[in-house]
Amino acid sequence: MKRNLPSRYADALISRSKLIIVLLLVLTAIIGAGAVVGTSADGEIGRAGIDSEEQAALEEIESTYETDDSVVTQIVIKDADGDVLTRESLLQSLRLQQEIRENESINTTLQAESGLLGLENIVATTAYVETRTAENGTHDTTASRNGRPPAPTLDQQIEALKTRSDEEVDALLARVLDPASTASDRDPTPFLPSDYEPGETSADARLTLVFQSDESGGASETPQEAYDAQVAIASLVDERFDDAFVFGQGIIDEASSQAIGDSFLIITPVALVLLLIVLSIAYRDIVDVLISLFGIGVVMVWLQGIQGWLGIPSSSILIAVPFLLIGLSIDYSLHVVMRYREARTGDLGADTESDSRRSPPTAMRAGIAGVVVALAAAAFTTGIGFFSNYVSPLGSIQDFALLSAAGIIAMFVVFAALVPAVKLEVERLLSRLGRDRQKSAFGVSSGPIRRVLSGTATLSQRIPIAVLVVSLLIASVGAYGATGLDTEFNQADFLPEDAPGWMESLPEPFAPAEYDVRENLEYLSDNFRQRGQGSEAQILIRENVTTPALLTATDDTSQYTSRNGTIAMQSDGTATIETPATVLRSVAAENETVAAAIDARDVDGDGLPDEDIAQVYDLVYDVAPDRASTVLYQTENGSYATARLTVGVETDAAAQSIASDVRQVATGIEANAPVTAVATGGPVITAVAQSALFETLVEGFAVTLGVILTFLLGLYWWRYRAPGLAVVVLIPVLLALAWLLGTMALLDIPFNSETVVITSLAIGLGVDYSIHLCERFVDERERRESLDESLVAAVTGTGGALLGSAATTAAGFGVLALALSPPLHRFGLVTGLSIIFAFVSCVTVLPSLLVVRERYVR
Numbered sequence: 001m002k003r004n005l006p007s008r009y010a011d012a013l014i015s016r017s018k019l020i021i022v023l024l025l026v027l028t029a030i031i032g033a034g035a036v037v038g039t040s041a042d043g044e045i046g047r048a049g050i051d052s053e054e055q056a057a058l059e060e061i062e063s064t065y066e067t068d069d070s071v072v073t074q075i076v077i078k079d080a081d082g083d084v085l086t087r088e089s090l091l092q093s094l095r096l097q098q099e100i101r102e103n104e105s106i107n108t109t110l111q112a113e114s115g116l117l118g119l120e121n122i123v124a125t126t127a128y129v130e131t132r133t134a135e136n137g138t139h140d141t142t143a144s145r146n147g148r149p150p151a152p153t154l155d156q157q158i159e160a161l162k163t164r165s166d167e168e169v170d171a172l173l174a175r176v177l178d179p180a181s182t183a184s185d186r187d188p189t190p191f192l193p194s195d196y197e198p199g200e201t202s203a204d205a206r207l208t209l210v211f212q213s214d215e216s217g218g219a220s221e222t223p224q225e226a227y228d229a230q231v232a233i234a235s236l237v238d239e240r241f242d243d244a245f246v247f248g249q250g251i252i253d254e255a256s257s258q259a260i261g262d263s264f265l266i267i268t269p270v271a272l273v274l275l276l277i278v279l280s281i282a283y284r285d286i287v288d289v290l291i292s293l294f295g296i297g298v299v300m301v302w303l304q305g306i307q308g309w310l311g312i313p314s315s316s317i318l319i320a321v322p323f324l325l326i327g328l329s330i331d332y333s334l335h336v337v338m339r340y341r342e343a344r345t346g347d348l349g350a351d352t353e354s355d356s357r358r359s360p361p362t363a364m365r366a367g368i369a370g371v372v373v374a375l376a377a378a379a380f381t382t383g384i385g386f387f388s389n390y391v392s393p394l395g396s397i398q399d400f401a402l403l404s405a406a407g408i409i410a411m412f413v414v415f416a417a418l419v420p421a422v423k424l425e426v427e428r429l430l431s432r433l434g435r436d437r438q439k440s441a442f443g444v445s446s447g448p449i450r451r452v453l454s455g456t457a458t459l460s461q462r463i464p465i466a467v468l469v470v471s472l473l474i475a476s477v478g479a480y481g482a483t484g485l486d487t488e489f490n491q492a493d494f495l496p497e498d499a500p501g502w503m504e505s506l507p508e509p510f511a512p513a514e515y516d517v518r519e520n521l522e523y524l525s526d527n528f529r530q531r532g533q534g535s536e537a538q539i540l541i542r543e544n545v546t547t548p549a550l551l552t553a554t555d556d557t558s559q560y561t562s563r564n565g566t567i568a569m570q571s572d573g574t575a576t577i578e579t580p581a582t583v584l585r586s587v588a589a590e591n592e593t594v595a596a597a598i599d600a601r602d603v604d605g606d607g608l609p610d611e612d613i614a615q616v617y618d619l620v621y622d623v624a625p626d627r628a629s630t631v632l633y634q635t636e637n638g639s640y641a642t643a644r645l646t647v648g649v650e651t652d653a654a655a656q657s658i659a660s661d662v663r664q665v666a667t668g669i670e671a672n673a674p675v676t677a678v679a680t681g682g683p684v685i686t687a688v689a690q691s692a693l694f695e696t697l698v699e700g701f702a703v704t705l706g707v708i709l710t711f712l713l714g715l716y717w718w719r720y721r722a723p724g725l726a727v728v729v730l731i732p733v734l735l736a737l738a739w740l741l742g743t744m745a746l747l748d749i750p751f752n753s754e755t756v757v758i759t760s761l762a763i764g765l766g767v768d769y770s771i772h773l774c775e776r777f778v779d780e781r782e783r784r785e786s787l788d789e790s791l792v793a794a795v796t797g798t799g800g801a802l803l804g805s806a807a808t809t810a811a812g813f814g815v816l817a818l819a820l821s822p823p824l825h826r827f828g829l830v831t832g833l834s835i836i837f838a839f840v841s842c843v844t845v846l847p848s849l850l851v852v853r854e855r856y857v858r
Contacts, residue, residue, distance in 0.1 A: 010369035014361050017421040024298075024418040031410075032301040034308030054688050057540040057680040064633045065644055070111060071226040072532035073210035073248040074524065075118070075237060083202040085119070087161060087169040093120040093208060094158045096240050100210070100233060101154065109212040109229040118208030119191040123169070124157030126176050131160055173201045193527040194569065207528050227253055245520045249533050252495065255517040256821065259496035260319075262512035263819035266503065270818070274811040275330075282334060282442045282804030287426060292333040295419040299329050302410035303403070310406070312399045320758075320827055321400065323816070325407045327809035327835070328382065328768070331802075332375060332415035335772060338441040338801040340367035340423065345438055360427035368420050374775040377715055379412035381708045381771065382764035388704040389757055392696055397757065442800040449803065450796050453843065457795035460847035461788050467848040471841070475735045478742025485744060485751040488654035489690040491534065492521060493750070496820050503818075512820055525652045529568045529576050534651045537662040537681035541643035544674045545632070546613040553672035554579035554645060555608060560668030565661045568648035576648030577665070580631045581608055584616065587624045594623055614640060645669075649683055659687035690752065697756045704760070705730070708767055720778060728849045729774050733766035736841040740834050749826060758830045765809075766838040770846055773798050777850055787854055791847055799843050806839035 013020060077084045077093060097116045100106050110116070152160065161169065176188055179198045189196065191207045210233065212226040227250025234246040279289050303325060312318070344363035358366065386408065389401035430437055444450065460467055496515040503512055524530050541550065557577045561567045568576040585607060588595040597619050601609035609616045617640055621628045628634075633642045647665065649658045662684055666677035712726035740759060744751060751759070776798040780790040813835065816828020 006369040006372050007365075009372055010365045013368060013417065013420060014365050014424065017424050020417055020421045021425065024413070024421075028298055028301055031305035031309070034305035034310075035301075037308065052688050052692075053678055054680045054684050057678040058538070058685055060642070061538060061540055061644060061680065064642065066629055071109075071212040071223050071230075071248070071250075072535075073212060073230045073233060073246060073250075074528075074531060075208040075210065075233070075246050076205060076244060076520070076524065076528070077208070077241060078205045078243045078245075078523075080204055080243070082204070084206050085173055085201060085203050087164070087166045090120040090123055090169070091158065091161055092240055093118060094124060094154060094161070096236060097121075097208075098154050098158070099236050099240075103232060103236070105225075106229040106232050109226045111211045111213050115211055116208065117211070119188050119206050120208070121157065122186050122188050122191070123172060123176055124161050125152055127160040127164060127169075127172055128152040128156055130172075131163075170201055174199075177201060189570075190529060194529070195527070205527060209531060226250065230254075245516070247517075247520050247524055247532075252517060255496050255515055256494070258513055259515055259820040260824065262499075263816075263821050263824055265509065266506070266512065267815050267818055271812055271815045274815065275808060278804070278808040278811055279330070282808070283337065284442075285437075285439055287430070287437075288337050288423075288439075291419060291423050291426065292330065292337070294422065295333055295414050296326055296329045298414050298418060299325055299407065299411050302414070303407045306406045306410065307403055310402065312403055318396075318400060318403060319824070321403050321407060323813055323827075323831075324386075324404060325411055327805075327812055328408065328765075329411050329415065330808045330812075331765075331768065331805035332378075332411060333419060334442070334801040334804045334808075335371050335375065335798070336368065336415055336420055337423065338444075338797070338804075339371045340364055340420075341439050341441040342444060342797055343367040343370075345440055360424055360431060364420060364424045364427075368416075370776075370779060371772075372416055373719070374772045375412060375416050377712070377771045377775075378768040379408055380711060381767040383408040384707050384711070385704050385760050385764035385767070388700040388707075389697060389760065391700045391703075392693055397693070397697075400757065441797060442804050444796055444800060449800060453796045453799045453803070454792050456799075456843050457791045457847055458788075460844065461791055461851055464848035464851040467844055468852070471735050471845045471848075474742075475738035478738040478740070478745075480742075481745035482738070482741035482751070485741065486748070487694060487750065487752055488656040489686070489694075489752045489754070490652070490654040490750075491686075492518065492652040494822055495521060497822060497825075499820055503820075515820060521652050525650045529570070529648050530651050532651075534682050534686075535568075535649060537647040537649050537658060537679065537683050539645040539647065539662065539666050539669070540678045540680060541645070541669070542641075542676045542678075545640045545643045546617065547674060548608070548610045548613055549673040550643065550669075550675055551581045551584070551608045551613070552606070553669045553675075554643075555581040555606070557645070557665055557668070560665040561661065566650050566653040566658045567661050567665070568650055575665075578631060578646040580617075580643050583624075583627050583631050584608060584620060587620050587627060591623050594619055643675075647681070651683075655683050655687035655690055658683040694752055694756060701756065701760065701763075704763060705734075708763070712771075722778075724853065725774060725778070728846070728853055729767065729770040731849060732770050732841040732845040733763055733838070735845055736766050736834070736837040737763065739837045739841070740830070743833055743837075744830065747829070749830065754823065755826060755830060758827055759834065765835055766841065769802050769806075769838050769842040772802065773842055773846055774850070777847075781854075787851065791851065795843060795847055802839055802842060806835050810835040 075093075075096075077089065079089075083089070097118075097120075100116065101110070107115075164172065177199060189198070191209075192203050193205050196203055210230075212223070212229060227248070230246060230248040230250030231254050234251060237244050237246050276289070279292060280286075283289050283292070300322060303322065307314075307318075340363055343366035344358055344360070346358065383405045387401050387405035390398050390405075392398055392401070427437060442449065495518040497518060498515045499512040505511070529535075544550065554577075556574070557579060558573070558575045561575045563569060563573070570576050584594075584598065588598050588607075594616075597616055598607065598609050601611050601616065603610040617628070617632055617634075618638070621632075621634060630646070631644050632640055633644070635641050645665070647662055649662070659679065662679040662681070666679045669675065669677045709726055709730055712729055713723045716725040717723040737759070741751065744755070744759075749755060773794060777790060777794040780793045780797075781787070784790045784793065810832045813828050814832035816824050817832065819825045819828060
């Protein structure tokens with residue numbers, strides 16, 4: 001019965017082909033309705049919810065400290081060959097701020113008190129203060145605290161600079177930028193490049209910060225209004241300055257979306273042309289091409305419907321699923337059609353009819369019976385390969401795994417039932433119309449393709465050991481190279497890249513936009529301390545917060561860091577870390593009472609108290625509660641439970657590198673004070689999540705291989721009492737995987753939580769190819785006397801279908817390497833390579849293994 005089951009399925013399909021077509025079309029309509037009725041709103045890649053010490057520390061900080069959740073936009077004014085501290089340049093920035101305030105859609109997102117702040121504001125405010133002091137004397141009745149007039153409006157700041165000459169503004173700049181000056185109550189150096197020399201009155205760049213808040217959604221929701229405002233600010237900046245840029249998450253999102261759109265605008269026609277060319281070469285028949293495209297269309301309808309019914313939100317990673325299913329659909333279609341053609345022309349054998357040229361029903365019965373088990377086994381193993389990613393703690397990866405597996409099931413139903421039934425009815429119709437359609441299968445008839453395929457079979461038959469040794473040596477080199485693969489996750493790797501020159505010369509609407517967001521990020525990281533999302537990590541201090549040793553340990557945190565590390569450095573060479581010690585020093589510099597209290601308790605003369613620490617903290621809380629509450633948590637009974645350090649980091653660095661450097665600071669503090677210190681914050685949580693995700697996916701990778709091996713052992717024992725074939729089938733897959741990892745190392749492509757999902761395709765396609773070829777060899781070996789004839793028949797017959805499939809799939813995926821979006825680019829490149837390696841391994845290594853096994857068994 002087990003050997004007759006495929007034949008019984010084929011008989012049922014042939015005898016009820018019309019009913020099957022009707023039922024599956026009705027089912028397609030029902031499932032496809034999910035695309036309209038179901039819900040699949042836009043989603044995000046998201047952050048994994050990993051239970052960890054770092055996550056617990058972050059949650060404690062968010063519940064006990066007033067964290068700054070404002071959105072920060074950075075405006076960089078540059079002049080590489082000139083000076084951006086001129087009177088005219090400063091006035092230009094102030095007028096830009098006016099335009100921003102006058103734009104209602106932008107202004108509603110700005111923070112009320114300090115929405116805009118830059119060096120231009122510091123200089124203009126100082127000019128205004130000096131003018132008012134000169135006019136009213138030192139006893140100005142309108143003066144606020146510190147003896148200064150109230151903060152001037154933008155109009156007053158502009159007027160204060162306009163009324164001064166260039167020379168007067170230069171002199172004013174010299175006073176403001178003098179390190180010993182008290183002309184301004186705000187430090188101007190954070191708005192100047194990191195290589196700025198204190199006291200200089202010229203610079204080639206400066207920074208303006210825009211602080212935004214968005215009340216449109218909850219804390220966990222994307223502040224879309226603020227992000228939209230960033231794009232609007234960028235337009236205003238481009239109109240006013242020749243060399244300036246705006247940077248923020250909204251700018252990144254806008255560039256990424258536009259890059260994906262531009263990529264598909266260029267890639268889609270190229271992919272379609274390549275697809276049609278390769279399909280036309282493989283099929284050499286418009287009817288079969290149309291039937292294949294019909295099957296692909298039905299699979300896409302099922303995919304959209306399943307996504308809608310399951311309520312799976314759209315995300316950038318799900319873009320890969322349609323490409324995956326199109327590639328696999330072409331593979332299945334080629335196997336069905338080519339096996340039918342071989343049966344139709346008699347190349348598959350003529351054991352049921354005296355005439356080697358069979359009728360369409362007989363040919364379809366023989367063809368589908370010979371291929372349906374391989375299709376089912378390939379669908380199961382490929383589906384398992386992708387569904388194994390469901391163990392990921394990341395929701396978007398789970399959606400990818402679920403939708404991929406569901407799509408593969410749909411694809412099997414379509415190409416194992418609907419497409420053969422449609423193909424049969426079309427052939428019957430054309431036969432009644434007098435059309436004799438005796439088409440040979442791709443690679444079977446004489447020609448260069450057959451010569452190449454038969455040559456690989458002959459090579460494997462004559463020198464199988466040599467083929468295996470060479471393949472193993474290449475795999476060993478690849479495995480060695482894989483040990484040096486970068487496994488870190490860097491958010492900068494996802495930023496769009498500028499298009500190559502040939503793309504920029506394309507006519508509209510295909511010419512892509514210019515993408516300098518990655519270049520701008522590098523410039524910001526090299527020249528300024530960055531602000532906004534991902535620019536800060538934190539350290540939570542528990543136990544003995546009032547010990548003097550904590551202040552000493554957190555006073556000079558630069559001893560725990562490296563200048564070449566990922567922690568941002570200030571112009572004086574110290575790390576950009578806010579600690580209880582730095583807050584005490586800064587408050588004492590402005591308040592005599594705090595300074596006196598510290599001096600009275602300073603035993604060793606380092607400017608920090610060595611006793612009665614809690615009393616000093618109380619005094620700082622009374623004088624500057626806003627600043628004290630950023631580094632200390634005071635409970636309701638007045639005691640101090642925890643302390644917090646805020647660590648500025650370089651946002652273009654890998655998350656794992658940032659986490660390592662911040663943990664090094666935490667370890668240094670623990671070594672010098674009787675406290676516990678936990679590194680946390682956005683970049684550290686990302687590193688923890690990505691590391692856990694990577695480990696989970698790699699474990700899923702291993703589990704997938706185990707499940708596939710177990711399935712194949714059972715399958716080949718059930719069908720042939722030859723479980724060893726399962727190992728034979730998997731060895732070419734593992735070798736191809738080693739080749740792929742080695743090539744990734746050579747091309748400097750990281751092996752992280754993103755690409756490990758992509759490389760799972762190597763297993764899926766590799767097993768798919770190997771199962772088809774192995775099944776065909778076993779079938780041919782039973783009918784033929786000679787091992788050589790069996791091998792050539794299998795490799796040229798099924799190998800031709802595999803070549804057509806590999807060519808179309810590699811072309812379809814490979815064009816994604818042209819994408820301007822780095823994730824799409826990597827997806828196309830890695831997938832294309834995995835397909836090529838899977839095919840080459842299948843038609844060289846697998847035949848050699850089959851020959852060696854045959855000789856050993858015999």
